[in-house]
Amino acid sequence: MGAEDAELVARLRRRDKTAFDDVYALYHPRIFRFLQRLTGSRQLAEDLFQDTWLAAARHAGDVTEDTELGAWLFTIARNRYRSHRRWAFLDFTQRERLTHEPVDHAPSPDRSAEARAEAAAVTEAFARLAPAHREILLLVVVEGLETAQVATVLGLKPDAVRQRLSRARAELAATLETENAVARVLAPGASR
Amino acid sequence: MIPPNGDPLATKLALLPDDPLDPRAASRVLRHARAVLVDEGRPAARLLRVWTGVLLPAVLVACALFYTWGAFRTLREIYVASR
Missing domain, CATH: 1.10.10.10 (Winged helix-like DNA-binding domain superfamily/Winged helix DNA-binding domain)
Structure with a gap:
């Protein structure tokens, strides 16, 4: 973990708003891209993206000093997706979607x-x-x-x-x- | 994104959709997250976290143990009384 990341983590542990803004600016494009490609759906990715950052804000004060921010955020995002899949599996109307997830084809013109x-x-x-x-x-x-x-x-x-x-x-x-x-x-x- | 570095698979995966989040949506999420960050830092929220995370489970386990102990005691008394 770099010194910059360590300093960000220390500020985040104090629930410093500017630290959270910095983390968001640094990681939000990557987290969204990860979710968009993982889910294959822009709408679902947007929902999970919001859930991810709300969870990050909720637990920002609980991170340990040696937390790797990237790994921590990707873990939250991945867990949100897994949780979504578990609930969707119980929903019979969504089972078909889960077996072959639809893909938003948005090729650039x-x-x-x-x-x-x-x-x-x-x-x-x-x-x-x-x-x-x-x-x-x-x-x-x-x-x-x-x-x-x-x-x-x-x-x-x-x-x-x-x-x-x-x-x-x-x-x-x-x-x-x-x-x-x-x-x-x-x-x-x-x-x- | 990491450049493909000559890895053919990375080159292929670079073709996956990459439509950035709309800046307005990104700001909206940040605003909500900031509000949560502030709320969760309040003493009442901390107390609630301790209650739901530690105290409530401890109370439930204590209740379950007390109930089990009471059930065994009652069964033993019934058994002893029936002899």
Whole structure:
């Protein structure tokens, strides 16, 4: 943990409002991106994002001196998502959504058609992964968290993190490969 | 976001949707969170946290133990009286 983070944590423990503002400015874009990609739904991500920061504000005074802010916030966000999934599983009307989470495709208009198609394929393949695999890929590959930090977020040992990451990478590669194969078959002009 | 660093998987994952939160929504969340931060710092909120986190569970466990002890005592008295 850097000296800057340690100082922020110390101020946060005193429930210093400006410290909370600094933490928010530093981490809110990453937390929102993580939730948006984890859930595949902007609306749900916005709800969980708000829950995450309200929980962070509620427990700001309880953080320990050695708390890693990034890991702490990603842990809260991930727990909010898991809690949402547990409740949604009890709701029969949402079960179908959980088995294959819908994806908000919002490709940026400045991308070429090919790039848009590729982005859509990756998004679709990513949404098919198990939630445990999605979260570990996001934390390690996208957010660049260290293995020890990811272990804290997921409540796993570092060895288990490495194993899960390896399985997640393999699953995503296989899913992408399958989607590419299907796309090649369905592409106009494909040999029959 | 961490640059892909030549990792093909990271390059692929960089294609996932990344629409930043609307600044107005971000400010709204911060305002709510700040209000919670201030509220939770008040002595009454601290007392409530201690009550719900420590005292109430302790009272419930004490009640359960007292009830169990009373139930055993009653059963023993019934057993002794019936002999």
